[in-house]
Amino acid sequence: MFGLIGHLTSLAHAQAVANELGYPEYADRGLDFWCSAPPQIVDTIKVTSLTGETIEGRYVESCFLPEMLANRRIKAATRKIVNAMAHAQKHGIDITALGGFSSIIFENFNLYQIQQVRNIKLEFERFTTGNTHTAYIICKQVEQASRQLGISLSNATVAICGATGDIGSGVCRWLNARTDVKEMLLIARDRARLSALQEELGRGQVIGLEEALPQADIIVWVASMPKGVEIDPNGLKHPCLIVDGGYPKNMATQIQHPDVYVLNGGIVEHSLDIDWRIMSIAKMEVPARQLFACFAESMILEFEKLYTNFSWGRNQIGVEKMEQIGQWSVKHGFKPLLVN
Ligand code: NDP
Ligand code: OCD
Structure with a gap:
């Protein structure tokens, strides 16, 4: 059986959906x-692969909310994650x-140390x-949507906001090893980690967000921001492809x-439809x-019967493992979402 640990994007979102899901005691609470x-x-899930196999899973709501980080409720935030894992x-x-944020909190607050949760020893x-x-x-x-829009990677500047993070x-x-992208703009706050990444890649320009946005043909947002930022679409290149992978979204503007x-x-x-x-x-x-x-x-690991922490630790995601999970992803019927 596979599982998913998730959370909602804000207190307002949580209050709005609690009622709808049959938890009236959670609505209107602070x-x-x-x-x-x-x-x-809160959910039982059935997924069928393109191979015809059907697997079953559960969604575990951790009850973590990004406001817990913004309000320095760190102990509550960390308890949410280990309790959900034990559950x-x-x-x-x-x-x-x-x-x-479940894995971000796990890593940033070093939750490896908390292996015992009441009578459960976390595996x-x-x-x-x-x-x-x-x-x-x-x-x-990035590869397929840029092609859809006629943006050639060999002429493109790609800005990555959250470049030093795990994703x-x-x-x-990948962009460095598997594409001929012209220029990479590396954005994050910690300068030492940016320099280490730049050295590892042997390329990339370390730059601030404000300076990067007007230069980018493609912007990848993968920063761990509890709240999105506003940007002005008139200050961007035209055309510009934005891939916002943040959860909650990194961009607050509805462009x-x-x-x-x-x-x-x-x-x-x-x-295929998922139940x-x-x-x-x-x-x-x-x-x-x-x-x-x-x-x-x-789901892919369950289909492959690979009961192992395929993705673990920080900043260790290499292109070979990406290719491997990519092959299984295609085999079981998953496709990247593209421009309509
Ligand atoms: P990490 O914590 O590993 O990395 C976060 C990155 O964002 C770091 O480079 C960090 O560097 C940077 N960052 C944080 N705040 C800011 C800021 N204000 N301005 C610029 N850079 C910032 O996170 P992950 O890689 O695990 O996750 C990244 C995002 O992807 C999260 O929003 C997460 O929720 C989302 N996600 C989406 C998934 C999906 O399936 N679509 C799956 C998993 C995660 P620094 O601290 O130096 O600024
Ligand atoms: C990306 O990084 C993935 C994050 C995934 C988050 C998943 C969101 C699923 C939303 C369903 C939540 C239902 C929760 C209801 C709460 C009711 C009180 C117990």
């Missing part, structure tokens, strides 16, 4: 309430993806961040400009078929 709420299994393990889930090999598949899908979106560094490695194309980044479309209700809450356009690539990674 951050304190969510800080003390236990994890819940998944207790329910016999063999391989679980740590969606959105970390039952969990995967899902980031190898996410990085692979974002790269395929961002994987994307940079409506004929020459700026915004793609929901790190999203796959499955070839679940969570993706309508996550506001997918086609909720029966579209899902987060990190979630798809745990």
